[in-house]
Amino acid sequence: MILEPILPTVLAVRQIHAAAPAVLTSYGGDPGRHASLGLITCDQDDPTYVALDEATKHADVEVVYARSFYAGSSHASGPLSGEILGVLAGPNPTEVEEGLRAAVRCLEHDACFYGANDDGSIALFPHVVTSIGEYFAREGGLEMGDSMAYLVAPPMEATVGMDAALKAADVTAARIFGPPTETNFAAAWLTGTLSACEAAALAFAEGVVEVARQPREDR
Amino acid sequence: MSTTRELMTQLRARMGCADPLPPPPLATEITPPPARVFPTTIERNGYAEAASHHTTAMVGIGAVGTRYATDIVLQFQAEMAVAREAVATELPPDWAASHGLLPLQSRVHDHREFLLRPDLGRRLDDDSLARLRAQADKGVDVQPILADGLSGVACMETGLELLATFTRECETRGWRVGTPMCARFARVWLSDEVGQEVGARVAAILLGERPGLGTGDGLSAYLVYEPRIGKTDSERNMMSNIHARGTPPAQAARRLALLAGAMFDQRRSGVTLDLAPLAADLGEAAGQGYREPQRRERLVETSK
Structure with a gap:
């Protein structure tokens, strides 16, 4: 049995409707254009990069931050950390929500690792x-x-x-x-x-x- | 299913791995919206339909479900076209002179500027001002001014009749009426400058009104006591819908003369003018009197 899909698990999805400017800027956002953040963690990093890119096609959001964690999800700092944190930034909570929805849809139905x-x-x-x-x-x-x-x-x-x-x-x-x-x-x-x-x-x-x-x- | 999953399925088959892949995660089921039923018959409100016999306004037109009937939509579009055409009609520059009126023009140069710059339409250009000073009678009681306003059609169709009947009504009351004149590219407030220049006690501008549905040929009349540049709209009295299907010009001229008379009596115009003594004479304008049933003119014929 080869090339069987290994489905990713979305670990946490959260929105910050009005992000504190310091948080916004330190994660690469621009307070002039962005107000809301959408956060997502997943146990597979590369499908999540794909999902974040997918989100930019569905809503007025930008991927301001996306970094993999060292040594992957087997060595995660906690059960919700997984292997990546992705941050979408948008002008309002609605856009961010739509972006997150597209990203989760992509992770659940499209992008995944294979064995x-x-x-x-x-x-x-x-x-x-x-x-x-x-x-x-x-x-x-x-x-x-x-x-x-x-x-x-x-x-x-x-x-x-x-x-x-x-x-x-x-x-x-x-x-x-x-x-x-x-x-x-x-x-x-x-x-x-x-x-x-x-x-x-x-x-x-x-x-x-x-x-x-x-x-x-x-x- | 994703492109990548299809590719991997192909590759597995090619590499001799025949057992089927586990099924992909199911997409969230989206429930279809409830089936919609579109009615095809017109429903009319009896009261509104009865009321529609007394006005040319679009009331009592009924509805098909939540929509207008096709016939109504077509009438609506046709009347819209009439209105737009009326706005686009320009009063020819020589029209005033050829009808024996003193030709005046505002500071507007062309029709487009007229639509975009109301401020320029409220002042006379230098030539017109000189002509007015040289040729118009001064110190008159009433100065009527015919003008194109937003409907050149109305000015050319019923304007002359209204001007003539209004002048006659004033003269029979013993007032001195100013030189008949016609202003091109004019807005209502132009009457302030004209009235001020000729020293009129009341200036009356009769001009094509902003067309509505089915009324591209309506005139409005604005009267102001002691016209001066800078008078506001609260100091004017106006009458709208002067056309064959609204208030006919002859009737309108009589009412305008009554209004002017009240201004002379009370020495003011606008919202402070007391219209109560005129109620009986103004007739149906004061909400009294019988109005003949009216029939809306059909501009487009549909087969059914």
């Missing part, structure tokens, strides 16, 4: 974003509406996988996050046409599964 081996101990994230929102456009130096393959796996598997992906499809690397990331993974943001991104994600997943099946090529 590369039978027991799912090797997790990979071969996600295709059909049309990116404001957050990924800003962070990846891309245009809103571009397609993107968001590829994550543990360091060894990811390196083999992203190499395979770049060779298999007509995609370019928008950003490569070499190991170790905060959660000790490695990641790549590849961009191209939608079909190229899909082909890249497939090649990546296949590469990761191959490494999982045969970790030691020398034997």
Whole structure:
């Protein structure tokens, strides 16, 4: 049994309707444009980045803060910490609420890790974003509406996988996050046409599964 | 289902993993809104329908469910078009002279400016002022001014008749009436400057009124006692809806003369003018008298 979805769990969703200016600014908000914050924690960081970007497509919100926690959700500071805190900021509570709703919907029905081996101990994230929102456009130096393959796996598997992906499809690397990331993974943001991104994600997943099946090529 | 999940399903099949994936989490079920029933018959209120025989206003038109009937919508649009056309109609520059009236013009240069700059429409331009000083009679009792206002159509259609009958009504009362004149691109307050220049005791401006539904040809008349620049609206008396389906010009002229008479008697105009002594003479304007049943003119014919 491989490539089975590992569904993320949304741990906490909270709104601060009128955030204190000091909190707003220290989390990257602009008191001139933002008044409300929406907070979300989840036990999977990369699906949450995707979900936060999804939120910017559904409401007038900006992703002002999104950081993974060190060593991932297995070493979380508490049961509600998970592996990431994402912060949406918007001009009013209604926009933020709509943004959070879109993010939760994305986490529950779309973005998730997959298991590369039978027991799912090797997790990979071969996600295709059909049309990116404001957050990924800003962070990846891309245009809103571009397609993107968001590829994550543990360091060894990811390196083999992203190499395979770049060779298999007509995609370019928008950003490569070499190991170790905060959660000790490695990641790549590849961009191209939608079909190229899909082909890249497939090649990546296949590469990761191959490494999982045969970790030691020398034997 | 997400794109990525489909891709992974494909890949599993290709890599020889045939057992099915667990089903995706169910999307929240969205309950459909209750089925709506749209009625197709017109419902009319009997009282409103009876009332509609006494006015050309759009009352008693009924409703189909929560909507207007198609026929009503079409009439509404047609009347709206009439109103817009009336606003867009310009009084030709030579119209006044060709009808034997002293031509005047406000400081407005074109029709667009007239609509956008009410302030310019309230003052005479230099040529007009010179012409007024040179040619108009001075020290008159009543100075009638015909003007285009917001409906050039009304001015050209019923304006002359109202001017003539009003002048006659004043003359039969023994008042001295000023030179007949016609102002182009004029707003109501233009009568203050004209009246001041000719030294009239009462200035009466008769001008096309802002068109409403079905009344692109209505005139209004504004009377002010001792016209001076700077008089406010509270110092004016006015009469609206002067057209064949509203108050006919002949009747309106009589009432305006009565108003002017009251101003001479009480030496004031506007909200402080006491209209009580005139109630009997003003007739139905004071809420008395019988009004003939009226029929709304249909501008568009529908088959049914």
